[in-house]
Amino acid sequence: MKLRCVLLALAGVIAFPVLAQGNLSAKQSEVMKKLLGTYAERAKVEVKSEKIRGTVSDQPFSAEAGRKFYLVRRTWQSGDYTCSGCHTEDPKKVGRHIETKQPIKPLAPIANPERFTSAPTVEANFVAHCMDLHERDCTAYEKGNIIAYLMSVR
Numbered sequence: 001m002k003l004r005c006v007l008l009a010l011a012g013v014i015a016f017p018v019l020a021q022g023n024l025s026a027k028q029s030e031v032m033k034k035l036l037g038t039y040a041e042r043a044k045v046e047v048k049s050e051k052i053r054g055t056v057s058d059q060p061f062s063a064e065a066g067r068k069f070y071l072v073r074r075t076w077q078s079g080d081y082t083c084s085g086c087h088t089e090d091p092k093k094v095g096r097h098i099e100t101k102q103p104i105k106p107l108a109p110i111a112n113p114e115r116f117t118s119a120p121t122v123e124a125n126f127v128a129h130c131m132d133l134h135e136r137d138c139t140a141y142e143k144g145n146i147i148a149y150l151m152s153v154r
């Protein structure tokens, strides 16, 4: 029953972003909505190109897929990396850079009004961190899922 409610809530986030603003600031809602639109458009193009199977899709974004992607662990010679490695498994918490040990303000928009207030900043961080972790930029589908996930964090 609880899962059902969560799924319904998530469907709401994807289908009716305007109604699902919750306690995000107007600016955060505007920027995240814009990003979801941009990534949805880009995802339609990417499905037609030769990207790695399973990383592209033009299906609606999924907060659950975004959460999985956020937690996926990649092992390189220099160690294990995940988004949650620096941003913590609960993105509402203050993170810690795995190398510099510097604190990182929470990633979840609900916990940090400065997050997701600039589309270019978000995109630049996505590219940089996707390269760090996956040695490639994330696809529009992966980015859209991450945004859907972070918007669902309450």
Ligand code: HEC
Pocket (backbone or CB within 6 Å): 070, 081, 082, 083, 084, 085, 086, 087, 097, 098, 099, 104, 105, 107, 114, 115, 116, 117, 118, 121, 122, 125, 126, 129, 130, 132, 133, 146
């Ligand atoms: C090695 C540490 C590290 C890893 C791993 C990491 N990040 Fe980050 N991330 C940071 C730091 C540092 C910042 C900037 C902090 C700040 O602005 O206070 C940041 C900021 C961001 C932002 C900017 C949001 C905004 O509007 O301010 C996004 C989006 C982001 N990260 C997504 C990701 C995703 C997705 C992953 C996994 C693919 C990831 N990060 C992995 C360290 C990391």
